[in-house]
Amino acid sequence: MATILENLKLYFLINSEEQIKNDWAESEKYDKVGFKIDKNIMTKKAKELIFISSINRDGCGTQTVSEEAYNELIQNKFSAKEDYKILRLSMSQNTYLAVGFNSYVVKLR
Numbered sequence: 001m002a003t004i005l006e007n008l009k010l011y012f013l014i015n016s017e018e019q020i021k022n023d024w025a026e027s028e029k030y031d032k033v034g035f036k037i038d039k040n041i042m043t044k045k046a047k048e049l050i051f052i053s054s055i056n057r058d059g060c061g062t063q064t065v066s067e068e069a070y071n072e073l074i075q076n077k078f079s080a081k082e083d084y085k086i087l088r089l090s091m092s093q094n095t096y097l098a099v100g101f102n103s104y105v106v107k108l109r
Contacts, residue, residue, distance in 0.1 A: 043083040044098070046073045048109050052095065055103040062105060 002010070012020065051070055053062035065073075073079045084098035089105060098106040 042086040044086050044108070046080055046082065046084070049084065049098055049104075050107040050109060051098075052105045052107060055097075055105065057102075065104065 051065040087097040
């Protein structure tokens with residue numbers, strides 16, 4: 001049984017340079033991971049959003065946004081100016097993901 005390295009070496013020995021370029025060009029479309037941020041994506045400022053919860057940075061859950069944290073988001077000179085990219089989360093609950101330096105579950109005002 002050949003190892004992956006042996007198979008890769010055999011691939012490069014058997015195929016022409018042109019064939020290798022064609023094979024690898026086809027695979028480039030799989031290099032792009034995740035969603036593409038379009039220039040037409042909806043953006044909102046913090047004051048235009050109702051913050052429901054913050055998403056943990058490791059993605060394992062959420063935490064309710066306290067009134068103190070909410071006021072900080074609205075009044076802080078950095079977060080108040082930040083544009084959050086808005087992505088639909090739930091149509092039935094009318095919630096969205098607000099993605100910026102941190103990510104939140106929000107509703108629109």
